[in-house]
Amino acid sequence: MRENFQAMATLAAAKMRPVFPATPLLRNELLSERFEADVYLKREDLSPVRSYKLRGAFNAMRKVIPDQSLFVCASAGNHAQGVAFMCKHFGVTGVIFMPVTTPEQKILKTRMFGGESVEIRLVGDYFDASLAAAQKFSAEEGAHFLSPFDDEDVIEGQASVAVEIEQELGRVPDHIILPVGGGGLSAGTYSYFGNECGYTFVEPAGAKSLAAAIAEGAPVDVSPVNTFVDGASVAKIGARTFERLKTINADDVIALEEDRICATIVEMLNVEGIVLEPAGALAIEALGEVAERIKGKTVVCIASGGNFDFERLPEVKERAQRYAELKKYFILRLPQRPGALRDFLDTLGPHDNITRFEYMKKSARNFGSVLIGIETDQAGNFPAMFERIDAAGFTYTDITNDETLAQFVI
Known part of the structure; x- marks a missing residue:
């Protein structure tokens, strides 16, 4: 079963290469010295859309083209941009539903990546209304609905991150630290590496959907969630993603306060010149929680995205200062x-x-x-x-x- 998944993920990664290069796996001297380990950052913030989301979109779309030419999604962020990028690449039509309250910057970036291939529809004040409208439209028009995480082809596409880690490092790392939202990236990575390495799954404290699902034995809604870490603030982990994650050790799931994540965003920007969104900083900040466990080991932190709106920088600096007292x-x-x-x-x-x-x-x-x-x-x-x-x-x-x-x- 796992060998088959590895083969499919490896094939997906190979299919992506004509579209975009593998994101770099870079050893970080600052973090390696601080934690007495070989710490590598998997720089998904350096993908064409500054997040890993285009991987799942690519894999799900390539499997139904040319039989399908109309794709629909609901998103106010990275998933929308990944879908838009791939719609333009494949020359198909995408209809992307976003809340009316979506920042103009995200709308413009989605339109930039999709060009004439994408139509953006602003529906509802909150994501749930946009999602319902997208699913209704998809059913009525016979379109292919692209889930941001709860889809086997999307999970397989996100697993290409793990494929590249193994190829670039030359082996399986000792430990991987992953941000968790809906679970697509973590389910894909865990399904690919299995028990060959250690894991730390990191959630924002205001949206602990994986921890809740493990405690209950099934996905549960943890609404209301704190949306500050918007790339990982999911009220209910996916059913398909949890099916792949349900056997993980509950002790390997941790939550970090939102203000604490801000401190990492500021440090990475000021010291390393790396621009990370809050979800992209989760894995790096989690190093402090597993410092003793990773000493002397090879550790990979997945920097999942860098779509940071610099208008938020004053708030991020403010929250970082408050956390540091x-x-x-x-x-x-x-x-x-x-x-x-x-x-x-x-x-x-x-x-x-x-x-x-x-x-x-x-x-x-x-x-x-x-x-x-x-x-x-x-x-x-x-x-x-x-x-x-x-x-x-x-x-x-x-x-x-x-x-x-x-x-x-x-």
Whole structure:
């Protein structure tokens, strides 16, 4: 069974070569030194559409062409771009359904890859509405619906990543770290390598669909999900993908906080010059969770995508600083008397900088509420600062990690 899957995945990878080259497998010196291992990055961010998604689209489409010439999908991101690219390559028609709320940048990129071969339809405020419209249209028109992950041909196409890893490395790595969303990439890789290597499957903390499925023994809906890691924020893992993943060890599945992933995005950009989307950074950030396990071993992290909207960079930097405890927000109850503000400013240290100061309202006749953001150069500076604020008699509420309040006031 596995040998047959390996053969089909290897054939799929070979069929792709006239369309696009294998993505590079590069040893990363920074990460190798930090974790005392040979750490390689499989750079799917360097594919023609800056993600691995075109692999599954290519494999699923090549198997039904020329009998089928109309393809439909629902996506607001990488899957749409992969399908669009392949529709143009094969010279077939694609109808791509996207939510009305899809950022214009993603719409333009999808249109750029597909050209005249693709029609984009904006339907619904959320993905579920777009998906329902796409499936209805596909059934009515007799089109081929291209699932982003829950399709055997798509899984087989994504397994070409594993084929290339083995070819480029010359052997099976000791350990592979994979991001998990709907499960197409992880199911394909696990089905190809089997038990020949160790695994770490990484999900965003706000969308732990694989962990939930393993606990229940079947895919379950974990809605609502945190959509920050949009390339991996899936409410329910695919039935076909889970069928291939159901035997994995539950201890090999981990979840990472969204703010923590931001720290890796910033470091990879500033230090390595690598642009990663949040899902693309999952595997790299997970190295810290398995540091002892991978010492002295050959490890491959799959950087699954680099479709990063730079308009999000301020938010990513902000979240990274909050995770590293270099930035905090709090609401200060400021007495309405002369000199109160100066007294507060005296509690700040030489490395504490005010990045936001917003008078919100008077909470009482003699007090007002002020939203304050403080940035420092070392996390250890904050405890001492708060001690000085307490000693000065000020009342405040730390809202740094209050997600509900942060959405409205930060």
